[in-house]
Amino acid sequence: MAPPSHDVLIIGAGLSGLGVASFLKDKRPDIRFLVLEKEDRPGGAIASHSEEGFLAEAGPHGFLDNCLESRVLVGLAGLTREVEKAPLEKFVRYVCLDGRLNLVPQQPLKIIRAPLISWPAKLRILADLWKKPLAGEPSVAEWVRYRFGPALLPFADAVFTGTYAGDIERLKIDAVMAGVRDLERQHGSVIRGLWQRRREKKAEGKKEKGGLPAMTSFASGMARLPQGLAARLQVNREIMYNTEVRELVRDEEGWRVLTRRNEFRGSHLVLALPVNAALALLAGVGELPPPPMARIAEARIATVALGFSEQAGIPFGFGYLAPESEGRFALGALFSSHMFPGRAPMGYQLIEALVGGRRHPERLEMEDEELIGRVYEDLRQLMELPEPPGYARVLRPAGGIPQLEEGYPALLAWRDALVAESGNLHICGFGWKGIGINDMAKEAWTVARRILSQRLEEEENQVKGIYF
Ligand SMILES: Cc1cc2nc3c(=O)[nH]c(=O)nc-3n(C[C@H](O)[C@H](O)[C@H](O)COP(=O)(O)OP(=O)(O)OC[C@H]3O[C@@H](n4cnc5c(N)ncnc54)[C@H](O)[C@@H]3O)c2cc1C
Secondary structure, three states: OEEEOEEEEEEOOOOOHHHHHHHHHOOOOOOEEEEEOOOOOOOOOOEEEEEEEEEEOOOOOOOOOOHHHHHHHHOOOHHHHHHOOOOOOOOOOEEOOOEEEEOOOOOOHHHOOOOOOOOOHHHHHHHHHHOOOOOOOOOOHHHHHHOOOOOHHHHHHHHHHHHOOOOOOOEHHHOHHHHHHHHHHHHHHHHHHHHHHHHHHHHHHOOOOOOOOEEEEEOOOOOHHHHHHOOOOEEOOOOEOOOOOOOOEEEEEEEEOOOOOEEEEEEEEEEEEEEEHHHHHHHOOOOOOOOOOOOOOOOOEEEEEEEEEEOOEEOOOOEEEOOOHHHHOOEEEEEEHHEEEEEEOEEEEEEEEEEEOOHHHHHHOOOHHHHHHHHHHHHHHHEOOOOOOEEEEEEEOOOOOEEOOOOOHHHHHHHHHHHHHHHOOEEEOOOOOOHHHHHHHHHHHHHHHHHHHHHHHHHHHHHHHOOO
């Protein structure tokens, strides 16, 4: 019997794969697509954990509401009314400096004005105006040190600990802040570039967008988003669970996708997978140019969710981050029930501390009890926690956060060339172009748009053929 044939095969039912499927279904309901997922649930890295009235996250805690593609996905999932928002303006952040939590303004300019760094260090930042663009592929730390001076390193460290759980001595500035690097190259200075941009916007009559975005999640946690998207797909017709793809074969008609028991055919193939999972599958496809590296580094973290009584003096806000120079146990913590009050039962508060990351994978070897004890000790030094937590749970996600380090720009260029050359292969997903939910949503839309435009071209060609 001939294997089932589809217009589009999508591998992976994380946010990326579900995003591509949802955009396609919305724009062209006649397109026959199938999502293949190895697990028995959708969502991949997105995993909410609900227990004893507490709601914690093993993966993402939320995303900012300043991305159109994400907002569209929320709408397509039918979840607009279930959205919960914590505006950054209200939910302040803290950085741990000299063993204390310091409130940090949300905008770079305000950080510079605040009394967090000395006057000579503030003046050193202005050296950016005459420093030449830094050549090569510098790390975030090298670049910040060179352009703005060492005083800003703890802040840069906190930012990239909070997003990548990464090491700023290894993350590449071109990979993680490509836009800022462009400003440096085009204007010879980041400050001048920002200033110029502002002037251009003013001259065009465009108003500066007022206000800061809001952290967004759902009343029942982040897992609601992939669940909502997946619920709109027909099981076994548009999405198949417990179906691990083991091999890919390219032929004249498109792609053959092999699982343990079945084979599927597709004109287009979308790999919506974390970088390493995609590289592993692509390694088995003959005649592809080899990637510049076989895999990239990942940073694994554990969430230690702790429930405290209302007596605990958790400062109001979003949470805090601790730069490596502080030598603390936890990378930081989210004050989850401040942002989203339904995360803890009546009379309790929920903190979710993050442990491990690129620099401390050895901490993830600890038993749950030890992790909980170490995190509690760490937090006690930073805030008023008179009693041990009444609730504690360690959540350990299986996968890590892809790290955009040495060789990543070459890997991304390899992907782009491969996709451009092949026409019917599409690669998006965790770590390819960014790591956040909003990056995934944008890339999913790029892939869907590419498939839709090619389908239109194919159809036009077919019509011409008939009349010929
Ligand atoms: C601990 C952690 C915290 C995070 N925090 C945030 C945050 O606060 N904010 C934010 O914006 N982002 C955050 N992220 C990132 C966010 O989770 C990702 O951007 C997003 O979930 C990635 O989605 P994806 O679909 O590309 O990949 P994944 O979620 O990894 O999905 C890939 C899917 O493919 C499946 N799969 C893999 N191999 C195969 C195969 N061979 N055959 C079939 N199926 C396969 C997997 O089972 C999985 O379901 C965090 C990530 C982690 C790990």
